[in-house]
Amino acid sequence: MGFLKKKTGIYYMVNFMLGTLLFFVLLISINTKTISWSDTGIIILICINVTLAASLNLVTGILGQLVLGHAGFMLVGAYAASLFTLHSGLPLAIAFPIGLLLSGIVAAMFGVVIGLPALRLRGDYLAIITLGFGEIIRVVANNLKITNGAMGLSGMESLSSRRNPSPMFIYAYVIAIVVVILMFTFGRSRHGRAVISIREDEIASESMGINTTYYKLFAFVFAAFIAGVAGGIYAHHYGMIDPSKFDFNRSVEILIMVVLGGMGSITGSVISATVLTLLSERLRDFSEYRMILYATILILVMLFKPSGLLGRYEISIPKLAGKLYRRIANRKPHSETGGAE
Amino acid sequence: MDFITQVINGLGLGSIYALVALGYSMVYGIVQLINFAHGDIIMVGGYSVYLVMVIYGLPVWVAIPVSIIVCALAGMLIERVAYHRLLIHNAARISLLITALGVSIFLQNLFMLIFGSDPKSMPTIFPAELIKLGSLELASSTVINIVVSVLMMMGLQLLVDKSKIGKAMQATSEDAGAAKLMGINTNKVVLMTFAIGSALAAVGAVLYSNTYPQIKPDMGNLLGIKAFIAAVLGGIGSIPGAMLGGYILGVAESLTKAYISTTLTDAVVFGILILMLLVKPSGLMGKNRKEKV
Numbered sequence: 001m002g003f004l005k006k007k008t009g010i011y012y013m014v015n016f017m018l019g020t021l022l023f024f025v026l027l028i029s030i031n032t033k034t035i036s037w038s039d040t041g042i043i044i045l046i047c048i049n050v051t052l053a054a055s056l057n058l059v060t061g062i063l064g065q066l067v068l069g070h071a072g073f074m075l076v077g078a079y080a081a082s083l084f085t086l087h088s089g090l091p092l093a094i095a096f097p098i099g100l101l102l103s104g105i106v107a108a109m110f111g112v113v114i115g116l117p118a119l120r121l122r123g124d125y126l127a128i129i130t131l132g133f134g135e136i137i138r139v140v141a142n143n144l145k146i147t148n149g150a151m152g153l154s155g156m157e158s159l160s161s162r163r164n165p166s167p168m169f170i171y172a173y174v175i176a177i178v179v180v181i182l183m184f185t186f187g188r189s190r191h192g193r194a195v196i197s198i199r200e201d202e203i204a205s206e207s208m209g210i211n212t213t214y215y216k217l218f219a220f221v222f223a224a225f226i227a228g229v230a231g232g233i234y235a236h237h238y239g240m241i242d243p244s245k246f247d248f249n250r251s252v253e254i255l256i257m258v259v260l261g262g263m264g265s266i267t268g269s270v271i272s273a274t275v276l277t278l279l280s281e282r283l284r285d286f287s288e289y290r291m292i293l294y295a296t297i298l299i300l301v302m303l304f305k306p307s308g309l310l311g312r313y314e315i316s317i318p319k320l321a322g323k324l325y326r327r328i329a330n331r332k333p334h335s336e337t338g339g340a341e
Numbered sequence: 342m343d344f345i346t347q348v349i350n351g352l353g354l355g356s357i358y359a360l361v362a363l364g365y366s367m368v369y370g371i372v373q374l375i376n377f378a379h380g381d382i383i384m385v386g387g388y389s390v391y392l393v394m395v396i397y398g399l400p401v402w403v404a405i406p407v408s409i410i411v412c413a414l415a416g417m418l419i420e421r422v423a424y425h426r427l428l429i430h431n432a433a434r435i436s437l438l439i440t441a442l443g444v445s446i447f448l449q450n451l452f453m454l455i456f457g458s459d460p461k462s463m464p465t466i467f468p469a470e471l472i473k474l475g476s477l478e479l480a481s482s483t484v485i486n487i488v489v490s491v492l493m494m495m496g497l498q499l500l501v502d503k504s505k506i507g508k509a510m511q512a513t514s515e516d517a518g519a520a521k522l523m524g525i526n527t528n529k530v531v532l533m534t535f536a537i538g539s540a541l542a543a544v545g546a547v548l549y550s551n552t553y554p555q556i557k558p559d560m561g562n563l564l565g566i567k568a569f570i571a572a573v574l575g576g577i578g579s580i581p582g583a584m585l586g587g588y589i590l591g592v593a594e595s596l597t598k599a600y601i602s603t604t605l606t607d608a609v610v611f612g613i614l615i616l617m618l619l620v621k622p623s624g625l626m627g628k629n630r631k632e633k634v
């Protein structure tokens with residue numbers, strides 16, 4: 001970690017510790033039933049959405065390409081994992097992690113097939129090709145025998161039960177945290193810097209010797225892999241899936257989490273995924289207006305703050321605490337009433 | 342004979358794609374924006390025909406001009422409200438795309454709120470008859486589609502080649518900065534492009550609701566994607582290319598429906614796009630533009 005300033009390293013450690021602390025607090029409250037069964041479900045959904053938003057942010061924020069079919073990769077992953085756990089005959093505790101890995105791999109393969117033709121070129125082909133993919137994979141899943149058509153698959157067992165409510169939460173939370181850390185460190189790694197340079201100026205980065213197709217495809221397939229895994233968790237969390245669960249609106253929902261939080265800000269995605277998931281759970285009665293509201297937010301944010309609310313700013317709790325502390329410490333000599341902020 | 346009938350039916354369907362593809366192609370050629378809302382303009386056109394004919398009970402010859410005017414105005418309004426600010430500030434492409442997406446979702450859900458999400462059945466626009474050509478039996482809608490789309494394309498080509506605004510459009514798509522220096526009001530050109538493209542979409546909407554007498558708020562989604570695929574297939578920015586792409590797509594779809602599987606048509610269309618991007622990304626009739634730094 002020589003390239004890190006010492007302070008930054010400590011900040012990362014503190015943030016990581018806080019994430020771990022939150023994990024244990026939630027885990028204990030779930031196990032002691034302080035958090036109800038249905039609220040646990042919402043927390044798992046938040047973790048899934050954080051995972052999805054962070055992975056989409058890799059492509060939309062860090063690479064700067066629009067993906068409109070993230071739900072399609074979720075669908076592929078959900079079906080892959082479900083089919084595996086339903087038919088493998090292994091005990092669930094073993095089949096589930098293998099199924100998750102498999103769902104990621106299958107989604108990544110789809111990512112290569114549709115990403116390669118679009119990302120070789122400059123321009124916005126990825127947007128339209130993923131949009132088409134998202135729509136058409138649903139039609140295909142609606143008509144194939146193995147996916148059981150529009151009825152979808154059911155009978156996937158969740159690892160959690162009312163008696164032991166935490167295993168699903170552990171999976172969802174750990175995967176979400178790992179993905180967030182991966183995305184955060186990726187943006188600061190050698191590969192990540194190459195991807196950022198493509199976002200800033202594709203021609204210039206190509207002339208600096210960066211293999212643009214490779215890096216673009218890498219980021220996109222990486223995101224597809226994670227979306228597939230998230231789909232796998234989603235399928236086993238709900239126990240039943242059908243193609244209509246992964247429609248275009250779902251993709252838009254993930255996109256708006258990224259756009260609202262800030263394109264390029266992973267912590268922004270985490271926050272907006274959490275807030276929007278909670279909001280849409282609480283505002284079920286207004287679901288007719290939800291998409292109109294989302295659309296209006298998309299347009300307004302793009303018109304007045306095109307990089308999203310947080311932009312590329314990353315929130316770091318110790319950094320904020322440090323700022324606050326210095327502000328209070330600086331004020332003290334001037335006035336006695338300071339520090340009320 | 343059956344094969345030929347299928348091909349001609351495909352051409353009929355392709356004509357609708359072609360008309361919509363023209364709008365995509367024109368807008369893309371001038372502002373390099375995939376106007377996701379273009380598919381939904383068709384929906385707006387469809388609903389305005391429905392409104393005029395069913396709710397107000399007026400005849401066809403009122404409904405068609407009304408729908409064309411409504412769509413052209415809607416196109417201009419969208420450009421002014423949603424895109425204009427970003428275009429003049431030279432915003433990042435991804436911002437424009439997200440805005441376009443927002444407009445598309447907004448329109449769809451607005452119409453879903455107003456008219457409900459269930460499909461509405463359309464009244465007959467042109468009387469449906471079987472036309473016999475030798476041993477071929479064709480639906481009148483197919484023939485109307487083909488004839489109208491060819492006429493529209495010729496009209497548009499003429500407009501772009503001969504009229505002042507058409508030449509301004511060509512200049513703007515070639516080099517917007519230079520066009521501005523030559524005294525062309527590029528803002529007006531962009532606005533006109535949206536108006537013409539949307540008017541063509543309205544014609545497409547009339548033909549669509551004549552062929553498949555049913556409209557629903559999300560009908561523009563798949564139609565829009567396919568039309569864009571047609572535009573890419575023919576070479577984006579080229580008028581005859583968009584037409585050709587539309588026809589090819591329509592025929593491919595119709596043949597898949599007849600000989601392979603009705604459910605896989607969309608997947609086949611999508612496969613065509615992937616193949617085209619791999620083999621010849623500039624499209625069948627597109628020019629290979631060099632990028633200047």
